[in-house]
Amino acid sequence: MTEAETSTASANRPLAVLQVLPRLDSGGVERGTVEVAAALAAAGNLAVVASAGGPMVREIERAGGVHVKLPLASKNPLVIFANIRRLVEVIHRHNIDIVHARSRAPAWSARAAARRTGKHFVTTFHNAYDAKARLKRRYNAVMATGERVIAISEFVAAHVVSVYGVAREHIRVVHRGVDLKRFDPQRVTAERIVKLATSWRLPDGVPVVMLPGRLSRWKGHLVLIEAMKLLGRPQIYCLFVGSGSPRYQAAIASACARTQDSGTFRLLGECRDMPAAYMLADVIVAPSTEPEGFGRVVVEAQAMGRPVIATAHGGALETVVDGKTGWLVPPGDAPALAAAIARALDLAPEERRDLAARTIAHVRANFTVDAMAARTLAVYDELRGAPRSQPAAKRKNNKKKARVPA
Secondary structure, eight states, rough: HHHHHHHHHHHHSSEEEEESSOSSSSSHHHHHHHHHHHHHHHTEEEEEEEEOOTTHHHHHTTTTTTEOOOOOTTOHHHHHHHHHHHHHHHHHHTTOOOOEOOSSSHHHHHHHHHHHHTTTTEEOOOOOOOOOSSSEEEEEEEEGGGSSSESSSHEEEEEEHHHHHOOOGGEEOOOOBBBBSSSSSSGGOHHHHHHHHHTTTOTTTOEEEEEEEOGGGOOOHHHHHHHHHHTTOOOOOOEEOOOOOOOHHHHHHHHHHHHOOEEEEEEOOOOOOHHHHHHHOSSSOOOOOSSOSSSSHHHEEEEHTOOOOEEEEEEEHOOHHHHTTTTEEEEHHHHHOOOOHHHTTTTTTTHHHHHHHHHHHHHHHHOBBBHHHHHHHHHHHHTTSOOOOOOOHHHHHHHOOOOOOO
16 A cells, blocks of 8 residues: 555544543643543544543543553653553554653653654643753653644743744644533532532631642742731631642641731632632632643633632733733732732622623633644644654754754
8 A cells, every 4th residue: 555545544534542641630631631532532533541540531431532551650761661562552452543642751652652653643741841950851852752742822832942942833732621511600509609618617708819729839829828918808718729748738827827817718628619619719819939831720710700810921821811801910929919819809799790701701712622622633633644754843953953852
């Protein structure tokens, strides 16, 4: 069969895509993997996901996808090397067309397996990974070697170009999406809201400022505590929703204890009903001190019609329209954050309704799961039936003679 005949035959059968990631526990990477697998299956294609397992495996299978359990969460070089053979077997078994790596450690195995089998290789850059140390940069660079590199924001795309030398024409920006069937204020019943408020011991009618997200120092919890101190409104409840390291949790608790007459602070751990949690809040705050690649919380909150305040860097610059769907403040600026919180809390009822309408419309026009999945499948279609090309980073760096791994 000629190359042209092979390409035609490939184009006439369902597409088979293998997505590779460490685990299927929880988080934006995992959620996006499930959503793309569901879109592939719904379109009559084969969606295969390889990971070390986790609770979200059930969602892959319910969506019509296939999960293959492999030790892909390991960073041990020997395990990474052994995973090449394992992934080659998966590629042959399922007649895979495209291998899509979503995380760095498994990407090294996935890239080698794609090369050995002559399959297309795609990567997704989920953040502006730290690239200061030479070894770390080399480790990260595998994510820049897809034939197409998907970036979850323009901010991440710019990072991939400047740090890893990928030609801009080989990058596809695909923003993360919100599931509007879940994050829709009309679908959240009063019973769900009351149940959550009761479990969190929230009195009726108290103003609520909420910071959802993992308890990591760069998420800005300490900045918010300082802003609450400057705000000086003791009737406010400030809720930290998420889990993290016990040491940092203790640091947050200690900072809260030193803040007197500045509100009631609660560290609430993980929440399984985030739509109801957003509905309990008067304002959602995302005061990250380092730029986030996208910032899923900010978009989910807007989908629920809540006022949002985010730091003016990273993905938030693309997801918040300052002064219209929320407010942007400088990183680490507690006084500016306090002023923005006051403005959000002092909105008149009609102003709050108007803002909610704008935020919901903004998300539905730009950041839906359907749009994310469609754009990802469009990237696959670009490569479908096409000859396997050089990695994006190598194409650009051949001109520069840079030593980025291909």
